[in-house]
Amino acid sequence: xxxxxxxxSETAAQLAAVVERLVEVxxxxxxxxxxxxxxxxxxxxxxxxxxxxxxDLAAAEGVTQPAMTQLVSRLEREGLVSxxxxxxxxxxxxxxxxxxxxxxxxxxxxARVRALSGxxxxxxxxxxxxxxxxxxxxxxxADLVAER
Amino acid sequence: xxxxxxxxSETAAQLAAVVERLVEVxxxxxxxxxxxxxxxxxxxxxxxxxxxxxxDLAAAEGVTQPAMTQLVSRLEREGLVSxxxxxxxxxxxxxxxxxxxxxxxxxxxxARVRALSGxxxxxxxxxxxxxxxxxxxxxxxADLVAER
DNA sequence: TATTGTTATACTCTATAACTATA
DNA sequence: TATAGTTATAGAGTATAACAATA
Numbered sequence: 001x002x003x004x005x006x007x008x009s010e011t012a013a014q015l016a017a018v019v020e021r022l023v024e025v026x027x028x029x030x031x032x033x034x035x036x037x038x039x040x041x042x043x044x045x046x047x048x049x050x051x052x053x054x055x056d057l058a059a060a061e062g063v064t065q066p067a068m069t070q071l072v073s074r075l076e077r078e079g080l081v082s083x084x085x086x087x088x089x090x091x092x093x094x095x096x097x098x099x100x101x102x103x104x105x106x107x108x109x110x111a112r113v114r115a116l117s118g119x120x121x122x123x124x125x126x127x128x129x130x131x132x133x134x135x136x137x138x139x140x141x142a143d144l145v146a147e148r
Numbered sequence: 149x150x151x152x153x154x155x156x157s158e159t160a161a162q163l164a165a166v167v168e169r170l171v172e173v174x175x176x177x178x179x180x181x182x183x184x185x186x187x188x189x190x191x192x193x194x195x196x197x198x199x200x201x202x203x204d205l206a207a208a209e210g211v212t213q214p215a216m217t218q219l220v221s222r223l224e225r226e227g228l229v230s231x232x233x234x235x236x237x238x239x240x241x242x243x244x245x246x247x248x249x250x251x252x253x254x255x256x257x258x259a260r261v262r263a264l265s266g267x268x269x270x271x272x273x274x275x276x277x278x279x280x281x282x283x284x285x286x287x288x289x290a291d292l293v294a295e296r
Numbered sequence: 297t298a299t300t301g302t303t304a305t306a307c308t309c310t311a312t313a314a315c316t317a318t319a
Numbered sequence: 320t321a322t323a324g325t326t327a328t329a330g331a332g333t334a335t336a337a338c339a340a341t342a
Contacts, residue, residue, distance in 0.1 A: 009261070022170075023174055024185070025293045071309080073325095091324065113161050121156060123285065123292070130285040134278045141271065144271070217303090240300065
């Protein structure tokens with residue numbers, strides 16, 4: 001085993017433990033704010049990418065078509081998205097985020113950044129520097145995991 | 149606004165976006181392996197800390213007592229934990245992880261480390277260095293968030 | 297009376313299978 | 320026949336309220 005391999009295994013073990021903790025923490029923060037992970041992700045996707053067909057949404061979020069039908073129904077009932085038809089194809093349902101939906105996405109994002117800012121302030125400067133330096137690497141890590 | 153404050157806000161925004169992506173990725177990896185976040189966390193806790201009373205488990209995992217009763221029943225049905233009594237207090241239920249439960253915890257941990265190692269290998273060295281350097285900071289970040 | 301745990305009930309979220317409507 | 324979406328049904332996972340048993 002080379003030096004580089006040893007470094008990778010150690011880093012992997014450290015990161016796995018850290019990710020485990022972060023997920024546990026996030027599970028609890030998330031459970032109390034009324035929007036499931038998939039619901040929040042779907043709203044963000046519609047906000048970022050515009051209107052989408054229900055089938056496309058289901059595929060993009062990695063859930064089945066019936067699950068997306070139900071999720072869209074719940075979001076519609078809460079006024080966060082709207083259903084529309086496609087004039088060119090009578091079978092299609094086009095989903096759009098509403099103004100209140102967009103507002104919710106923005107509110108949640110701002111709240112997350114605010115909460116994270118508050119926590120970062122309590123960390124030593126060296127930690128904040130390390131985190132800032134690692135953010136792009138974490139993003140590329142997410143790219144690679146998402147590819148699989 | 150000082151330089152340091154600006155750095156915190158930027159880092160917070162970057163990290164919030166990264167965390168959002170990581171959670172989305174983890175949601176999908178998790179949904180296909182048959183054990184909920186709470187179930188996995190409960191097994192790990194029992195593996196790490198030994199037998200616990202049902203009420204303690206519920207508090208530690210941040211769920212209600214009835215929810216933990218159900219979770220323990222499901223885990224018991226699958227042979228991953230066992231229920232026992234406390235001779236000193238007839239009301240108490242003591243939960244223990246079984247040998248198959250421990251084996252599952254180890255298998256899942258090894259699989260996570262293996263998967264993460266595979267991904268890290270594809271990242272440039274500079275990214276791996278940045279991630280290794282940030283791991284302790286992420287752990288302290290988790291400490292602070294967990295406190296709240 | 298207080299604590300420990302379970303049962304009853306309801307809602308979200310997910311899946312698969314069966315169905316309807318359109319192409 | 321194939322595709323888009325819904326409905327039917329079932330199970331995990333969560334909560335609150337009501338209950339039983341023990342301290």
